[in-house]
Amino acid sequence: MNNTATNCYILAIESSCDDTAAAVLNNEKVLSNVVATQEIHEQYGGVVPELASRAHQQNIVPVVTAALRKANIDKNELNAIAFTSGPGLLGSLLVGTSFAKSFALGLNIPLIDVNHMQAHILAHFIEEEGFEKPSFPFIALTISGGHTQIVRVDSYFTMSVIGETIDDAVGEAFDKSAKLLGLPYPGGPLIDQWATKGNPKAFPFTKPKVDGLNFSFSGLKTQIMYFIQKNVQKDSSFIENHKADICASIQYTIVNIILDKVKKAVKETGITQIAIGGGVSANKGIRNALKQAEKNYGWKTFLPKFEYTTDNAAMIGIVGYLKYKNELKDKTQYKDTGIHAQSRLKL
Ligand code: KG4
Ligand code: ZN
Numbered sequence: 001m002n003n004t005a006t007n008c009y010i011l012a013i014e015s016s017c018d019d020t021a022a023a024v025l026n027n028e029k030v031l032s033n034v035v036a037t038q039e040i041h042e043q044y045g046g047v048v049p050e051l052a053s054r055a056h057q058q059n060i061v062p063v064v065t066a067a068l069r070k071a072n073i074d075k076n077e078l079n080a081i082a083f084t085s086g087p088g089l090l091g092s093l094l095v096g097t098s099f100a101k102s103f104a105l106g107l108n109i110p111l112i113d114v115n116h117m118q119a120h121i122l123a124h125f126i127e128e129e130g131f132e133k134p135s136f137p138f139i140a141l142t143i144s145g146g147h148t149q150i151v152r153v154d155s156y157f158t159m160s161v162i163g164e165t166i167d168d169a170v171g172e173a174f175d176k177s178a179k180l181l182g183l184p185y186p187g188g189p190l191i192d193q194w195a196t197k198g199n200p201k202a203f204p205f206t207k208p209k210v211d212g213l214n215f216s217f218s219g220l221k222t223q224i225m226y227f228i229q230k231n232v233q234k235d236s237s238f239i240e241n242h243k244a245d246i247c248a249s250i251q252y253t254i255v256n257i258i259l260d261k262v263k264k265a266v267k268e269t270g271i272t273q274i275a276i277g278g279g280v281s282a283n284k285g286i287r288n289a290l291k292q293a294e295k296n297y298g299w300k301t302f303l304p305k306f307e308y309t310t311d312n313a314a315m316i317g318i319v320g321y322l323k324y325k326n327e328l329k330d331k332t333q334y335k336d337t338g339i340h341a342q343s344r345l346k347l
Pocket of ligand 1: 171190
């Protein structure tokens with residue numbers, strides 16, 4: 001067994017929602033990053049928790065096996081196992097957690113619990129050619145199907161949420177709007193694709209008025225629903241004939257809602273380094289707006305590599321490594337509850 005902190009191999013497991021993922025990291029470098037996406041949910045227009053846990057049960061062993069094989073690492077070379085402890089769907093989390101616990105127990109190596117949202121942020125510390133790491137402090141914008149948060153990041157393990165959604169997450173706003181347009185789940189990436197061909201100012205939608213750094217997306221969803229109903233009543237081909245313009249207008253509104261809040265966060269904190277994470281950070285509109293903000297406002301923005309935006313285990317592995325390197329005292333002993341840097345994390 002390789003026990004040197006200077007050359008550490010970590011197996012990471014992520015199963016918080018509908019992706020079964022495993023990765024192997026050598027320190028900050030990703031050796032393999034395997035994701036099995038559960039297509040079964042598409043026909044239901046959203047994630048069905050019971051089906052997600054069953055699919056995780058089927059996928060977990062092949063996914064872990066593939067991650068070890070791709071990394072060319074034997075299980076006996078692993079120094080620790082990191083897993084997502086939450087937040088997420090309970091049944092889904094239990095599959096990854098039980099597997100990670102049993103594997104760590106069998107190999108007699110440490111088990112490290114990782115907060116999923118912290119991982120979306122710390123994915124920026126994965127060693128990747130052509131990708132710069134932010135320095136502390138920075139503002140992280142975590143935008144996914146389950147979360148929308150603005151986080152002040154003062155160190156790897158000192159983070160505080162300074163703004164969040166009071167209702168739907170931004171990914172939900174994308175997915176629910178897509179559903180209204182008859183697009184399959186998850187519709188976020190499809191709205192993004194259609195938006196490139198449309199006019200963002202074709203259909204103006206109003207932005208919600210929410211105090212401080214918090215967000216709200218449920219009103220926008222209702223507004224879009226009434227807009228579509230009204231126009232389809234007049235012209236049954238309205239969606240088909242205007243899909244690109246509708247998608248571009250929805251995306252434009254969502255991007256502006258987000259950008260307004262980030263501007264406010266910069267003003268309140270004086271921090272001009274902005275890093276984004278979570279599935280919605282793959283969105284081209286958001287990426288372009290942030291790049292533009294570098295020129296317009298002098299910010300420095302950090303956009304993760306695409307494979308680290310949606311749920312993946314590499315991001316769990318980097319947190320596992322950072323915890324292992326910074327916190328773990330006894331490297332040979334199995335610890336059931338992992339190491340609790342999370343007690344200092346205000347997420
Ligand atoms: O982080 P993630 O994989 O899972 C959660 O933790 O929720 O995020 C999934 C979300 C979905 O709502 C999906 O529609 C959205 O990310 N998404 C996008 C794009 N790619 C993924 N939304 C807008 N534009 C995209 N390109
Ligand atoms: Zn996520």
